[in-house]
Amino acid sequence: MQDTIQPDSATLKQFYERGYRQWHEVYSLGLASPLDVTALDIQHAFPQHPYLVPELQLDTQSPGVIYATGTSTWQTSTGGCPLPSFEKRYALPVTARCPINISLRPNYPIANLDSFGQSGHIAILTLAWAYVLSQRWTEIIPGAAPIEYTTSLAAQPDSSDGFEETNDTAIELGVVTDEAARWWVAVLAPGEGWLALTLHRGTYLRSPWSVSLQPSEELTLSFRTTPFRSGHQTPPSFSTAAGYIADYASYHGAEDQSCAAFAAALLLPTRRYVSDKLCWPCPSRHNERPEPPARQCWPPWGEDRRQLDRLLTMSCNTIGMLSLVSSSFVDPDIPCNVGGAWMQGAFAIIDELSAQAPLVLAIAYIIDLHSAAWTESFVSFVQRAVADYPPHVETIQRADEARLMFLSQADHHSEPPLVLFPPFGAIAVKDCILEVQLHSSCGGRHGLVYAGWAWDCQGNVKVGQDPHSSPSEVKHANRQPVADIAIRYDKLDRNRDCSEALTRNMFKWLRDADGYPVAERGIRDWIDDDWSSGEESVAPEGDGKSTTGSSRRSVDIPRSNDAIVWPIEPRAVVTERRCRDWAMPSPMCGGAVAPEIGPSLGHEDHVTITLYLVSASSEYQTGAANSSTPSNMDEHEAAKLLRLLEEAKSQLNQEQRRREEADQRLQEEQQRREEEQRRREEEQQRREEERKRREEADRQRDEANRQREAAEALAGSALPQTVPDYLEAARPHHIRRCGDRRSRLEVAIGATPAATTFVV
Structure with a gap:
């Protein structure tokens, strides 16, 4: 196909036909092969998938959900290449x-x-x-x-x-x-x-x-x-x-x-x-x-608990399950700049079925590499291996450039692109970042390979659950060519094509961090409407270090591979809204909301989630209070869209109220803790003062005892040594005079002066 941002009508028609034929074949196979549930091998399904263990150390930081967390390990290369493996944190709600x-x-x-x-x-x-x-x-x-x-x-x-x-x-x-x-x-x-x-x-x-x-x-x-x-x-x-x-x-x-x-x-x-x-x-x-089936398995999971x-x-893992459901719409051979035309062809078949039994409202693309690896499914083009290039190659495919950027975990590229379709065209190796230049023809084989998982358990223990088989790349099934059929082109509409949105997101992921090389000036001009054609780059052409910079409307790359992209059908349009953190729900078609991704981001972190909302219009800003409807929408579609927007606004308001209530509860809890701390400090101070009073009383008592002992010692040394002296000394205190008569005094003298007793 042509290496252009916006392919011509003939190219779009070609990929529309491709999507139409592929999904017509799926529909025909479904009619020819009735569903046989007994053929499901549930007891042996997904042997790579980890399972919860009772020793989990649960993440309870979020107010409304509890998470089980762990770490995955991913290999990136074989054949002597020094590119190291990397780890990813992951949380799933329980x-x-x-x-x-x-x-x-x-x-x-x-x-x-x-x-x-x-x-x-x-x-x-x-x-x-x-x-x-x-x-x-x-x-x-x-x-x-x-x-x-x-x-x-x-x-x-x-x-x-x-x-x-x-x-x-x-x-x-x-x-x-x-x-x-x-x-x-x-x-x-x-x-x-x-x-x-x-x-x-x-x-x-x-x-x-x-x-x-x-x-x-x-x-x-x-x-x-x-x-x-x-x-x-x-x-x-x-x-x-x-x-x-x-x-x-x-x-x-x-x-x-x-x-x-x-x-x-x-x-x-x-x-x-x-x-x-x-x-x-x-x-x-x-x-x-009915007669029982010939093949039975009970219970469905077999004998292994x-x-x-x-x-x-x-x-x-709801995010992972949605990613697996939407993986049916993944074709890694479709470039991002024609992905919308391919989806229009697919939805031309789905819309026919929906008219008979309206079951399909929209498709939400969610890229979850963990669930894809655990179930050996294909959800993103980054799962494909990098092509083998000869030494000193001068040009590589942009899709392989993106894969190498992710595999090397380069700055701002540690998470996969939010677009499941690969970028189109090729790029000179000298225009790539250093990590890509080093590994584009290093002789090793590069590809994303799941290597193991470890749960976070109590006592800071990691419980590993390695794959049952040796690590292997997830491969996408190659579809056989389909027969010629009569194709309806009523769904082919360039004005409703979301390929531009896919292309913008793809190149923002590729270039926002390091800038655009001069060779891609035309792409940057198309991405950024405010870019001035007179502004020259300070970097020479092709050196990969252009400082003409990122788009003013750059999208923050989320720091979780659970990042959400909602291309909801070929008629979708781009909408951006800023959230306080991952826990804030985002509106989705049908009144559903985005899940609480995880506790990794704080309240002060900001991300931009790109949403592709179902509408028959051009751009429609969800966050604005704009209730006008485009002229090409009928009354029913306009009312439906406005209702969805009102529901989204109501959900956001409810979530905001819940957050305010949660913040208030946190503040009250903080005040309670501060009051408790103050009471503890006052109690400690009171105890300290009581201790000092006791010490002072003990000191005074000891001082009184010392003074009494000193007085007794002094008095003992002055006692008279003869009986008359004793009598004379005791006379003023112990002898009373009664008129002219005097009591008879008997004196009993003990062994020592201190033991002397006077008896009258």
């Missing part, structure tokens, strides 16, 4: 603030539901699997309390003699024990029938799979058992609950639906990220039960 609200409705339409039979037990089984995952969560997460039943109970039969005559939406359990009946009554209770909680800063947080079932008069239970006892019973362990699910699936012949429901339960945290509401169809009664923990850990 709690939720609130449950996801689920409602069951009769005959609610869901595409492809017929693939699992007519009864539709997936909703019921998903609720049951949510309990199993939450119960296992309470065993792993430090500080989590065991699951407890609430007082909410599902509707149940009044008689235990037999099955009641129930409506078509009644849920039959068959013959069950009292414990199993109590468990099902809690699982299908309106609201929350069970709670999996952990206390965090005075607030209870829930397990990521916590659910709240909306009340439904049509949802009742039908079962046979001994008389039901509603007294206190202990909730079952996760393995016992899995056995109850197995009995239910066997009774209804719904083993395949149970596997699908387990996969659906794993996606509940990700669903909460998009929306906290979910609607499913109620199960319907049928006289005939660590496999359940891997799936549980993967499910907690």
Whole structure:
């Protein structure tokens, strides 16, 4: 293709056709190959994925979420190249603030539901699997309390003699024990029938799979058992609950639906990220039960409990799950300047399906290299190996330049680009930064390879979980050429193409830190509208040190590989907004918000998140109070966009209020601590004064004792030595005169003068 920023119409049409054909082929294969859930090998899936351990040292710095943290190791080269490996910090949330609200409705339409039979037990089984995952969560997460039943109970039969005559939406359990009946009554209770909680800063947080079932008069239970006892019973362990699910699936012949429901339960945290509401169809009664599948695996994770923990850990990582879901739209052979045309072709097929069953609202591209490595998926062009160049090569592809910049962890390039499509064209090696020049033809092989993981555990201990196999590069599947088909071009629209936004972001990542070489002056002129053509560079052409500088509208490169880029479909436009920190949610299509990425940034750190919002307009600034709508929007689209903006504004206001309340609580806590410290200091001062008083009293008492002893010693030395002398000395004190008569005095003299006793 042409090495230009804005390709001509023929080139855009070519890549539009490519996207159209690729996704038409995917659609055709889906129709030709019905979904077979039993073919899913869940018990051996994702062997590279780490799993949570009970010894975790959780990160509790954020007020509304708890994180499990760790460090990954990445190799960068082989073959004698000195380029070192590097480490990356990573955090994944393990709690939720609130449950996801689920409602069951009769005959609610869901595409492809017929693939699992007519009864539709997936909703019921998903609720049951949510309990199993939450119960296992309470065993792993430090500080989590065991699951407890609430007082909410599902509707149940009044008689235990037999099955009641129930409506078509009644849920039959068959013959069950009292414990199993109590468990099902809690699982299908309106609201929350069970709670999996952990206390965090005075607030209870829930397990990521916590659910709240909306009340439904049509949802009742039908079962046979001994008389039901509603007294206190202990909730079952996760393995016992899995056995109850197995009995239910066997009774209804719904083993395949149970596997699908387990996969659906794993996606509940990700669903909460998009929306906290979910609607499913109620199960319907049928006289005939399907035959059980020939191949069964129970439980779905097999005999290794660590496999359940891997799936549980993967499910907690909502950012990683969204990255994996959006990885379906990754084609590393598509340059960024035509990526929008390729996506328009893909959405031309998706929009046709959405018109029949509107399931796809938008696509959010999120680049998460950790989840990609753990599941051996492809989410970014940086995962491809750098091409082998001969010695003293003069020109390399810009895509390989970007890969080498990231692999070398150069300044301002320690995180991958926010654009999953590679930059177009080639660049002279002398125009690259020093790290790229050193490794472009050093003889080694360069590529991003995941090498291991270590959890942060209690006592500053690192618990490593290395890959089960030797490190290997993640490779993208090469699609076979597709047959010629009739192509509709009604979705090809250059005015709605997001390729320009992708290209701007790509070159900002490449050049904002070190500037543009003179050879790319035209690109810089296009990127920065305020650049003056008369301003000359002080650096010679091609030396890679141009000081003509970064764009005035430069985008801060986030310091987390969880950085979010939201290209929401080919009609998207660029919008930038500044957040206080990662924990502030950002608006997304459909009213969803960006997740709380992690605690690595403080309140004074600022990042700019680039959003690609669904609209049929040109630029639309979310942060401004601009309610005008472009002339090419119809009334419905304008109202929808304004509603989304109002919802985003409301969410930001709510988040701001929550932050202000949190800051106020922090200030109150700080004041309380200062008051407590002041009281401690006053108490210490009081004790010090008391100690001094006691010491002074002791000193005075000692002084009095010394004076008394000195007086006694002096008095002892002056005592008379004869009896008359004693009598004469004692006379004034001990002899009374009574008239002219005198008392008879008897004197008894002891061994010493001090022991002398006078008796009258």
